[in-house]
Amino acid sequence: MSIQRRKKHNRSNERRKLKREEALKELEVLEKNCQNLPLNLEYESFKELPLSLLTQQGLQQSNYIEMTKIQRKAIPLALRGRDVLGAAKTGSGKTLAFLIPVIESLYRKSWTQLDGLGALVIAPTRELAIQIFEVLRKIGRKHSLSAGLVIGGKNVDVEQERINRMNILICTPGRLLQHMDQTANFKCDNIQVLVLDEADRILDLGFEKTINAIIENLPKERQTLMFSATQTKSVKDLARLSLEDPEYVSIIEDSEHSTPISLSQHYLVCELPQKLDILFSFIKSHLQAKVLVFLSSCKQVRFVFETFCKLHPGAPLLHLHGKQKQTKRLEIFNKFSSMKHAYLFATDIAARGLDFPAVDWVVQVDAPENAETYIHRVGRTARYDASGHALLFLLTSEEQGMKAALDKKKVPIDKIKVKSSKTISIQKQLQSLCFKDPEIKYLGQKAFVSYIRSIYLQSDKSIFKVDELPIEEFAATLGLPGTPKIKFVKKAQSKNATRQKPKKVPGYSSSDEDEGNSVKILEMNSNTLPNLDVQEKKRKEANPKSKLDKMFNRKNMSVLTDHYKKLVDQEADNITSEEELITLKRANHELSDELKQPGRDPLSKRKLMKATSKKFIIKNAPRGKRLIFDDDGNPHQVYEFQDEKAFRSAGDIASQKKEFIEKEFEVMKKEDITDKIIARDKRQEKKIKKKVKLKEELEENMKSVVTLSTTLPMYKEFHEDELNKNAERDFEESSDEEYERLSNKRQAASLPDHTDLNGGEALINKKRKLLEIEEPKTLEDQEALALKLLNRL
Structure with missing residues (x-):
C-alpha cells in the first residue's frame, strides 16, 4: 500500500472515531436531559422536549409542531422511563x-437489528394497528430502526421470515401469540417498552387469556405505557402487567365533560319496529354528509347494507364488520376515508382508535353496551378540535338506564323528538324484498336473531330488557313473513318462572306458610299418585315448554340417541323437593301379556310406542335357522354342540382330531375329482365350439375362391375331400392329446407357411395370389396350374 493511501485510510478512520465519539456524547447528553427533565413545566411544542434530531425532523416533515394536552403530560413522564396510564378523549x-417515547428509548440505547425486538405495541383491532404503523412510518422515517406490522388476515409464512429482524413490532394480540407459539427463534426476552393502545378493551374478558399468555413471555423489567379514552384503574389489571409506581395521566377528569366540547350530542326515543324507518328517513334528509352508523352485530350490518342498497336512498353506502377478509376491510377503510359523502354501516370494530377524516355524524342505531363504548363511538367525529354531531337511538326501556350511565361519565346529551310526518316507512318494501329474494329473507332472520341475542347477553340488565321487546312487531318490520324461533329467550323465561313461582300441584298442600319458612313439606295421599302423574303428562303433551319435553312427544322415537334413552328411565321425578322428601313412582300401565317382561318394571308410554312399532318388531324378530335332515327325516342344525361327557367318551382329543381330518380329506378328494371332471367337460365343450367356428370361417373363406371352380375342378374336389375327412376325423376323436395331434397335423398339411388362422387371412392372401395368375388357355396349362396349387397346399 502506498503512503498516500495509508494517509487517506488513517484520515477516514479518524473521522469515524470522531463521529462515534460525537454520537456517544450526544446520546449521553440526551439521556441526562431526559432524566433531568422537569415535570412541573408546561411544554407547548415538540422542540422544547429533549428529542433526537432525527425525531425532530420526522415530526416537522409530518407537520407535527404543537403538542396536545395528553402529549404535554404523558411524553415527559415516558421520556424519563416511568410507567404511564394515559386517559384522554378520542382524537x-x-x-x-x-x-415518540418508544423511538427515543431505543435510539438512546443505540438499538440495532442485532439486538432483536425492543418495543411491542399491541392494539385490539387490525385497522387500529395499521393506523399506528402508518403514523410510526411518518415520524420515524429518519431513523435506522426497523418496524413491522403483524396482524391477522395476512400470510404467516412471510411474517415468520421477517419478524426476527424487527426492532419495533405493532400487532394484534391473537397474531402475536400465534408467532410466540409457532415461529422459531422468536423471542421477547429483551423488550424495553410495552405499549397497550385502547388498554381497557385489551384487558377485558375478550382478550384476557391471550394477554395473560403474552405477558408470561415478556420480561418484568420493562417500561409499560397504557393509553385509552376510558382508562382502567383496576388493581388486578395493574398487577397483572407488573407495573411499578405507574403515573396516571388524565385530561378527562380535569375537564367538565368526557367528550369533546365541539361535539353536539342528542338522543331520540323510539320503538324497536321504527328504527329502520327513522334511519332510512335520516339518510334521505342528509345526503350530503359523511356518516358512521353503528349496529350491534355483523348480521345486522349486512342485512341493513344489502336492503338499503336495493332501496336506493341516494347516498353511497359501505359496510365494515369482523367477518370480512382483511383485504376487503382495508379497502373499505381507505375508501370511506377518501370519500366526502358516504354512509358506513359498522360494528364496534370501527369504534376504537380509527381516524376517519371529516366525519360529520355518528349515528348509533343500537345502544352501546356501556357508557365507555358510547364515548369511543362518538370519538370518530369531532377529532382534533373539529366539529361533529352524534345521534343515539334508544328504546323506551333503555332510556332511563342509559341516561343515568352517561350522566355518570360526564356525557352531556340532549333529547330530541322525531317528526312522524317526515318519517318514511319501508316495511312493505322490505317485505317485497324478502318475498322475492330468499337470501335477503335469510339475512333478515339472522339479523333478527343476532339482535335479540345481543340484548339477551348484555350484562347491564337495567338498560337492556329482552322481556320488554316487541319481538313479533320487530320481525314484521324486517319484512319477515313470520317470527323466527328464539330458543334462548324462552329458556331464560322458563328458568325465571320456575325460580320465582313455586309449582302448584293438585293434591299437594304446604305447611308453615304463615311462619315464612323456606322449606315446605309436601303432603299427599298415596291414592293420588297415579292421577297426578297422568295429569302432569297430559299438561306436558298439551303445552311442551322445554326441548326435552318436545323430544319425548315425537312420533319417530327411533332417532333418539342412547343418551336420551337413559334419560327416559329417570323420568317422572318432576315433583321432588331439594331434600328429596318424597319420591314419586311411575304409574302402572296395563300392557298385553306379550309385552310384559317378568322381573322388570312396566314399560313407559314412550317405550310402549316403540315396542309396538313395525320397525322395532322387524328389527328384533327371531332370525331363521338352517336345518339339515338325516336319513330318517329328522331335522338337525348344521353345527351342533356335544356334551363334554359324550365328546370324551369317543376318545382322546388327538385321535378325534386326526379322524376328523382324514374324513374331511376324503370328502375333499371326491369333490376334487368331481371338479376336475366338470372342468374337463367345460374345456372340451369350449374346444368343440372353437372347431365349429373355425370350420364356418374356412367355409366362408373358401366361397371367395369359387370363381376358380370352373378352371380348377381338381383343386376343388381335392380341397373338399380333405376338409370332410379332417372334420370327420376331428369329431370322432375325444381325447385332448389326439385332438392336438390331429389339429397340428392338419395345419401342417394344409397351411404349412401360416400359423394364424384368425379371420382366414392366409386364404385371403392365397386368393389374391391366384387371381394374379393369368387364365390358362389350354388343357396342359390347366394341369400345370393345378400341380402348382397342389404343391402349395
Missing part, C-alpha cells in the same frame, strides 16, 4: 404520546 393525539 386527542394519544398515538404520538406513546410512539
